[in-house]
Amino acid sequence: MIDVNRNGEVWVFAEQHNGDLQDVPVELMSKARRMADTLGVKLAATLLGNGVKELVTKLIQHGADKVYLVEHRSLGQYQTNGYAKVMYDLIHKYQPQIVLYGATTTGRDLAPRIASAIKAGLTADCTDLQIGDHTTVADKKLHKNLLFQIRPAFGGNIIATIINHDRWPQMATVREGVMPMPEPDVKRKGEIVEEKVKISKQDLPLKILEEHKRPKKVNLKAARVIVAGGAGVGSKENFKLVWDLANCLGAAPAASRAAVDLGFIDKDHQVGQTGTTVRPSLYIAVGISGAIQHQAGMSQSQKIVAINSDPNAPIFQVAHYNIVGDLNDVVPKMIKAIKEKTV
């Protein structure tokens, strides 16, 4: 652990794979930028890899004041121990006050290993971050400007705000898609700090034999309109209604976990706590009851239309347009209306 260091920077781990900067560190930049400004400190990205220097510009354009660049032959492919060692060394050297990671498979593999080594706190899967004050109960001491690590817990039924006031850095992983992507500012200038590291054989215990990328069948995060079906659709055959409605709107087809579990559609289309978090302009929920886990992934949509035969379905509590009715009757009527209006 490091001491409480009020001058410490705010850091974002700039996850990249084969030179592709992931979305989530970029999403984190706008929030991290504002927090760094509130704290009056610099925002830095840590970029580890091999031949990744060209990503520095993108990080600076999206809000970083500084990029710690660590390039090494052995960092070309992610593996836990090597990356954890480099991050551990950087944290000890520069004593940042906040370190943020994307809650990707890589972030969720790496961050706890670092937290354990450094004996610092870590909050998983945050959906929001804020700067705020906390008074400790035992001694009534006021701790100003802490990182509020806000996350759903208990299957999404409660929202917990976690703090870490004495054993720093304050670290969190943040879910993909919960923060909007900032626009780049091509005029922004920043500093590159190139770090040299030694990586030994014992830092590389894994041999990566094969790797297969499976591109997602749908990009829900980028969709402006989403049509999602639930268990209420009834069958894989009947799910065609969802596809048809999506097609005539140029929307992305999606589903609740229940519909995915029933085999109506591939898991790539799943919206919710264990799927993708989306924030489209329009979300049409067809035969989705709206369990809290589903709502966690879609309640930020600008407008929500819900179609369900059960007037007490929880989805109606977050929807803006409530249609109580048989989806087999309502969806074709919607398709007809859209075709008429958009010709």
Added chain:
Amino acid sequence: MAYNCVVLIKQVPDTKRITGQAMNEDGTVNRTALPAIFNPEDLNALELALQIKEKYGGKVTVITMGLPAASEVLRDSLFRGADDAILLTDKRCAASDTLATSYILRCAVKKLDYDIVLCGRQAIDGDTAQVGPQLAEKLGITQITYIEELSELNGKTITVRRNIGNGWQKVKTVLPVLLTVTGDANEPRVAAAKKMMKYKNARTPVEIEREIKADNPDATEQELKSLIEMKQSDLSGRGLLIKQWGLDEVEADLTWCGRSGSPTKVHRIQSVVLAAKESKTIEPSEKGISDMIHELIEDKIIA
């Protein structure tokens, strides 16, 4: 060669099946009304360990850190084929965050012979997925998370397939290793009838104490003590006494346990109340739907 597997399991409230009875009037969840279950992905971890034992030999030990009620998931593990079960329970474990939990588990696992430590990828109450990697770091061993398949065990090397979010990779390493196992890895077996018969009376010391106290409300301290001892020695003789460890038995340094060992603290908890937004009810008629579509186009929600 044979492999000793240690499986870390957790009893969790069944957050995925929140029914009407578990909801309070104000729309929040009544946690005590939720049934306690075996954390789903821990069952996948146990299944993988049992498959390793069946194929290569060795022993499967399960450990849970929790309240005395967690004895239930230990018995369930014995029904499914585990060889040994340990309840790690101590009031001083209360308020442990993931870091303190991983420290306490490390102290317990250190007492055992292990080649492979297995955990579920994450528990459904917290969904953090942190304890596995933190425990691996504290044990000073390699971790491989998000396991979808055990490809090969050969002498001291292990090859597995892991999920990397947008695909998968196959990785190889040298034992000992800690694996976190996903729900895609296998189909957990159910309890075996024979083993249920054998272990249905297996008890942890804390359960024995509770049962004897409940059955003998009028007994003196001394009588209770001797009844408990008798029962323990009876079960022990029949291989039905489930091990129970506290923080002293695992030689844990108390500064790293419980509240003092936990850097993260709760600032605030808010129940999620399903928000009633401004909403319109649309008639499921052609006109109702057509008017709604018109409004969405006017508002530039639909292009």
